[in-house]
Amino acid sequence: MDHSNVRSPEGAGDNASPTLSVTVPAWKQPGVISNHRRRVMKGRIVEVLAVLCILAVLLPLGDMIYMFAYRGLQVISIPKLTTITVGSASFVSGGLANAIAGTALLISLAAAITIPIGVLGGVYMSEFSNDSRLSEGLRFAADIMAGNSSIVLGYVGYLVFVLYFGWGYSAAAGALTLSILMFPYVFRTTELALRKVPASIREAAIALGSTKTTMINRLVLRFALPGILTGIILAVGIGLSETAPLLYTALFSNYLPSGALFHEPIGYLTYVVYVYSQLPSNGAHDLAYLSSFLLISAVLVINVVARVGLRKLSKV
Amino acid sequence: MLEEEVLMNEENDALRGERQPLKRGEPSDQSAPLIQLTDFSAFYGDVEVLKNINLSIESNKITVVMGPSGCGKSTLVRTLNRMNDEVPGFRIKGKILLDGEDIYAPGVDPVLLKTRVGMVFQKPNPFPISIYDNVAFGPRIHKLAKNKEQLNAIVRESLQYAALWEEVKDRLEKNALGLSGGQQQRLCIARALAVKPEVILMDEPASALDPGATYKVEELMVELKEKYTVVLVTHNMQQAARVGTSVAFLYRGELVEFGAASDVFENPKNPLTEKYIRGIL
Numbered sequence: 001m002d003h004s005n006v007r008s009p010e011g012a013g014d015n016a017s018p019t020l021s022v023t024v025p026a027w028k029q030p031g032v033i034s035n036h037r038r039r040v041m042k043g044r045i046v047e048v049l050a051v052l053c054i055l056a057v058l059l060p061l062g063d064m065i066y067m068f069a070y071r072g073l074q075v076i077s078i079p080k081l082t083t084i085t086v087g088s089a090s091f092v093s094g095g096l097a098n099a100i101a102g103t104a105l106l107i108s109l110a111a112a113i114t115i116p117i118g119v120l121g122g123v124y125m126s127e128f129s130n131d132s133r134l135s136e137g138l139r140f141a142a143d144i145m146a147g148n149s150s151i152v153l154g155y156v157g158y159l160v161f162v163l164y165f166g167w168g169y170s171a172a173a174g175a176l177t178l179s180i181l182m183f184p185y186v187f188r189t190t191e192l193a194l195r196k197v198p199a200s201i202r203e204a205a206i207a208l209g210s211t212k213t214t215m216i217n218r219l220v221l222r223f224a225l226p227g228i229l230t231g232i233i234l235a236v237g238i239g240l241s242e243t244a245p246l247l248y249t250a251l252f253s254n255y256l257p258s259g260a261l262f263h264e265p266i267g268y269l270t271y272v273v274y275v276y277s278q279l280p281s282n283g284a285h286d287l288a289y290l291s292s293f294l295l296i297s298a299v300l301v302i303n304v305v306a307r308v309g310l311r312k313l314s315k316v
Numbered sequence: 317m318l319e320e321e322v323l324m325n326e327e328n329d330a331l332r333g334e335r336q337p338l339k340r341g342e343p344s345d346q347s348a349p350l351i352q353l354t355d356f357s358a359f360y361g362d363v364e365v366l367k368n369i370n371l372s373i374e375s376n377k378i379t380v381v382m383g384p385s386g387c388g389k390s391t392l393v394r395t396l397n398r399m400n401d402e403v404p405g406f407r408i409k410g411k412i413l414l415d416g417e418d419i420y421a422p423g424v425d426p427v428l429l430k431t432r433v434g435m436v437f438q439k440p441n442p443f444p445i446s447i448y449d450n451v452a453f454g455p456r457i458h459k460l461a462k463n464k465e466q467l468n469a470i471v472r473e474s475l476q477y478a479a480l481w482e483e484v485k486d487r488l489e490k491n492a493l494g495l496s497g498g499q500q501q502r503l504c505i506a507r508a509l510a511v512k513p514e515v516i517l518m519d520e521p522a523s524a525l526d527p528g529a530t531y532k533v534e535e536l537m538v539e540l541k542e543k544y545t546v547v548l549v550t551h552n553m554q555q556a557a558r559v560g561t562s563v564a565f566l567y568r569g570e571l572v573e574f575g576a577a578s579d580v581f582e583n584p585k586n587p588l589t590e591k592y593i594r595g596i597l
Contacts, residue, residue: 200441
């Protein structure tokens with residue numbers, strides 16, 4: 001590098017200003033170095049802050065998972081999973097079979113209602129609506145549904161299904177209320193996943209003489225499938241974790257569900273967590289811990305399966 | 317899905333008695349133009365984008381549609397296969413005759429029309445599925461093959477005609493997105509050919525390709541005109557001069573000049589045409 005063009009300016013060498021030396025290149029002069037160092041320092045500080053934020057989120061989560069895994073695994077056993085809860089209040093023993101079966105039934109019913117309506121609704125919004133006032137209104141309504149507090153939804157479910165329809169505390173009331181909760185997630189993610197399919201694909205299909213329905217069935221849905229499944233899995237995860245909507249619609253039951261959808265209360269895991277954690281009984285606490293562990297594991301497993309499965313599906 | 321398509325075909329057969337028949341097959345009169353636009357205007361809402369176009373497109377020729385940006389050439393080409401129908405506010409006046417029949421007549425099925433007038437787009441848009449499934453898509457939805465062997469034959473012939481068969485015959489089940497840009501465009505051409513159209517519309521098919529791929533696509537166009545009729549939209553005047561039989565020059569929605577390629581480029585009659593050719597329009 002040729003430094004011959006770096007010269008000492010007039011008045012160089014006096015105490016008022018730093019000396020520009022002939023042998024040191026311009027970009028290594030003292031003022032310039034500290035600017036660079038300052039930028040590097042700032043970058044490092046922000047990095048550290050970002051890491052701290054991540055830790056602030058992950059540590060409590062990790063602690064929670066650890067605690068429930070520890071206690072849950074202490075308590076878990078085949079009998080605990082396959083026998084029903086016995087007793088209440090200060091004397092609780094038995095297992096979680098009723099709650100597990102109840103949760104499974106409620107989620108299955110809710111999913112069976114939500115998935116078809118949500119997916120078809122999303123297909124309509126993406127493919128057939130023309131961004132009219134009606135579709136804007138539908139979208140807005142779905143977003144509000146998602147934002148509602150679940151306990152209000154539970155109360156509404158109680159008033160409508162349990163009282164007005166006369167179904168009593170029942171699996172049907174609980175499942176329907178859950179499905180209202182889950183619907184917006186499936187609805188919106190389906191629409192978004194479909195909209196992501198590029199217009200060029202649709203154009204190409206139309207130009208080949210495809211009808212709109214064929215194009216949607218054979219191409220668009222196929223490519224939007226990973227996104228749609230994500231929405232469904234999200235909704236199922238949310239449904240699994242809900243308590244309030246079920247408190248007033250499904251109530252609770254210590255007995256295994258008999259399959260009756262009406263007039264028969266049904267148990268579910270989140271109730272166990274909510275109520276049994278506060279009962280003065282070690283047996284109850286054990287069941288509460290076990291339920292929490294089962295719920296966390298279920299959500300974890302569903303998400304992992306979803307990611308792995310979707311990665312495979314996306315490898316078109 | 318299959319039932320829906322069978323129903324569609326049955327419906328179409330049943331309705332054919334009430335509709336004007338749009339037959340597939342060789343044009344009845346080789347000397348008459350295959351496509352004839354008569355006093356044709358097109359509107360997006362109140363804006364008239366095509367003004368009183370009178371144009372003849374002859375079969376087995378390459379008709380080039382040229383003009384500055386916004387002159388309406390893409391719109392014109394899209395009216396030929398009714399791709400503009402879905403655009404809100406689009407309406408037309410006048411007639412477009414395909415082999416003597418008005419394609420905008422009330423009983424005409426635009427879906428069937430698209431099997432006779434195919435289209436290739438500027439940016440290659442293969443479906444993200446296998447090469448085979450791409451080409452087989454059209455024949456499958458229109459039930460053009462009775463069994464797997466026939467379908468294989470259609471796919472092979474289409475890829476051969478698009479000069480792509482040798483390059484992909486050993487990897488038909490691979491995803492089409494793994495092909496290069498030029499190969500993807502030839503795949504799109506093969507896909508359009510697989511439904512056995514009479515006319516192929518090409519909207520700047522080589523503008524997204526490098527020169528080598530462009531050359532291959534141009535070679536392909538010249539071969540295609542033996543069996544098909546090609547309508548080509550292009551910005552590239554050298555390309556138009558290389559492959560075009562006739563040239564239509566559009567300016568602000570009006571057909572300014574139309575004639576044999578050599579005439580239009582060497583002896584343009586209209587001063588606008590001359591300005592465009594010289595690059596000063």
